[in-house]
Amino acid sequence: MSAREGGCACGDVRYRLTSDPLFVHCCHCLNCQRQTGSAFVVNVLIETDRVELLAGDPQPVAAPRSGGKKQRIWRCPTCQIALYSRYTLDGIRFVRAGTLDDPASVAPDVHIFTRSKLPWVALPEAVPAFPVYYDTQKLWPAASLERLEAVLATRSEA
Numbered sequence: 001m002s003a004r005e006g007g008c009a010c011g012d013v014r015y016r017l018t019s020d021p022l023f024v025h026c027c028h029c030l031n032c033q034r035q036t037g038s039a040f041v042v043n044v045l046i047e048t049d050r051v052e053l054l055a056g057d058p059q060p061v062a063a064p065r066s067g068g069k070k071q072r073i074w075r076c077p078t079c080q081i082a083l084y085s086r087y088t089l090d091g092i093r094f095v096r097a098g099t100l101d102d103p104a105s106v107a108p109d110v111h112i113f114t115r116s117k118l119p120w121v122a123l124p125e126a127v128p129a130f131p132v133y134y135d136t137q138k139l140w141p142a143a144s145l146e147r148l149e150a151v152l153a154t155r156s157e158a
């Protein structure tokens with residue numbers, strides 16, 4: 001395992017992931033398609049305190065999602081590139097894999113929301129895929145589930 005680094009387009013924001021991810025999502029939902037202007041997003045799930053800022057100060061933007069909810073997306077204040085977002089848990093960030101210096105250093109562990117997958121995207125046989133979401137307890141490795149428990153424990157104490 002080696003630390004992964006990444007950043008925005010202008011270079012003002014730089015970050016380091018201080019451990020391996022919990023899990024890597026490739027999400028084909030309509031929200032992710034709209035947010036990225038592309039076919040899907042690749043999100044590296046990792047504890048918030050394992051995203052170490054080396055430079056810059058990403059600012060959260062509340063982006064509307066379907067169903068009336070909002071999602072906080074942290075962007076570089078200068079070039080506005082989206083670096084990571086928060087879904088339900090504040091203790092976990094979804095880091096956009098395309099902002100890594102070496103995006104090939106991660107690969108999706110699961111494909112989700114394939115019900116809205118664009119028809120020309122072909123999925124690999126070896127990676128689990130689900131029309132909507134999946135059961136974390138069944139798919140995540142034991143070590144990641146332990147880390148998730150630690151995040152949840154912190155939350156209930158706060």
Ligand SMILES: [Zn+2]
Pocket residue numbers: 008009010011012013076077078079080081
């Ligand atoms: Zn920037």
Ligand SMILES: [Zn+2]
Pocket residue numbers: 027028029030031032033113
């Ligand atoms: Zn999505």
